[in-house]
Amino acid sequence: MQETLLTGISRQHENVLQVIQSYYQLTKPRIILLLLITTAGGMWIAANGEVSPVLLLVTLFSGACAAGAANTINCFYDRDIDYIMERTRHRPLPSGRIQPRDALIFAITLATLSFTLLAVFANLLSACLAMSGIVFYVLIYTHWLKRHSTLNIVIGGAAGAIPPLVGWAAVTGDLSWAAWVLFAIIFLWTPPHFWALAVLIRDDYAKVGVPMLPVVVGNEPTARQIFYYTLALIPVTLLLVYPLHVMGAVYAGIALLLGGVFVQKAWQLLQTPSDLTVARSVFKYSILYLMFLCAGMGLDSLPITHHVTDVVAANVQTFISSFQA
Template identity: 70%
Template sequence: MIGADVSRHHQNFLQVVHSYYQLTKPRIIPLLLITTAGSMWIAAEGRVDPKLLVVTLVGGTFAAAAAQTVNCIYDRDIDYAMERTRHRPIPSGRVQSHHALIFAIALAAISFSLLAVFANLLAALLAMSGIVFYVAIYTHFLKRHTPQNIVIGGAAGAIPALVGWAAVTGSLSWTAWTIFAIVFLWTPPHFWALALMIREDYAKVGVPMLPVVAGDETTAQQIWFYTLILIPATFLLIYPLQSCGLLYGAIALILGSIFVRKAWLLWQNPTCKIQARSLFLYSILYMMLLCAGMVVDSLPFTHQVANALASSLNTIISTILISR
């Protein structure tokens, strides 16, 4: 049995809880939730129902945790082969695969129930589709068979934005799909930067990540191209959709400029793991701050300040024109 030679026994209940908590890969989930929150705030025009927000984020957390748990079950063989992941709960023997599967099913059921009862059926079904896409399409069909795994699989990570929008409105719109597209386009630069850092691990277990198949230079070039597509896409929320305002635009411009610079530096030195790490870490900060910008821009107070500034500016311009 995989990991039998390093099997560990839990000494107390807290260690059991911690092992199951680790199955969910908790460091990944907050990034998914912030895209959900950003989408919800825009959909609600800055007036999100606190109860709905909590329910949607909790439901999204359980859905993401279920997907990650099944991923741990499916990838237990390559996790055991890589030193970086060998001590995860399943390959280390601390959690059995069938117990993890029961845990994942319970998480998915709780997620669906919460979203269906307290939000709406569309949000619940979208959350379940995210689990199915991540497990069946990305983990099973794509991850071990094509270097484009992250490109196509990025849709799974973008679905939480749709869940957030659907939870508020009960439908989907062009704005929701645009936020989905932003996350989708962001995923390849984000994940390929990580893949450049740990290329040897993927090569060791035969996972055809782009750096393994095509090399560092091609990967850095693809990161650059996707970045150039991503940044203009973020401004579609301003025009033509008019879902966000100038504050969001200023934030997107500043963040995007830094992203472009880091992607360019990596392209100039594709074998530099320091540059890859810098881009990877910044990409996380980028998405968090971009979504925070969506939230702040949507607030009624922000609109009031913007309208007051616009009114003052018009008054000043009118005064200058009259004086002439």
């Protein structure tokens, strides 16, 4: 199976396994993993910790297909600049291992599969939300914002914030305030996460003319924005505790601990905005932050957690009452 590079050079897959691997790489699986964690978090909270295993698996697989479709189209659209950037030139399209036409067919197939599975096994709302995520990521972020505005990550982050809405809708068939708070958490988390990466690879973005914030305004203003967004993130995560009361003390403690470390790391970057080691630390921690925050949601949602916290609260109340008697 032979493909042609943008430069006219051709590459050839040696076996079927390499073909599968190339298509797998098109989907950007590491990004998909984070999106699926937020989807599962939305489902877990919506179901009060008791999610149907079949619905969970179907929704996560469908979400992976939708995200894979969006990422594949992103690779298709950006194959010109991906060839120039050192970090991305070995991707399947710029390296010539997959033809652009085949990538588009693959993306359409994934999107169709995602919509069909969600519509059949979950509901139409979740299916439409998944498709809206693809459209927003492709048209608003990739086509319009990424190459034309420093707000690309801020506004484009809305696409990455849709998966928890899909998970919530798959369970409940509607979207409550709690679902939109989950959306807001991912929306505010995205700029610190991606801008920290952009600081690390600023030269690559500058080379291809992509106006990421560090390229346009420099590292110091970018570090300041990272710090502000990280600060704003903490009270938003606590909205699930009060006034919405969908999360309890266990989640509140985890959210405060994780948020405190995140703010500390963002503050360190603000003090030394050109220190790439610190920027890398912020970027890596942002991934762990989101994973553990969603794990905290899952832990707090478990029936056994509710039972334990109720027992502890009752004992504390009894202890306090004994002193008041």
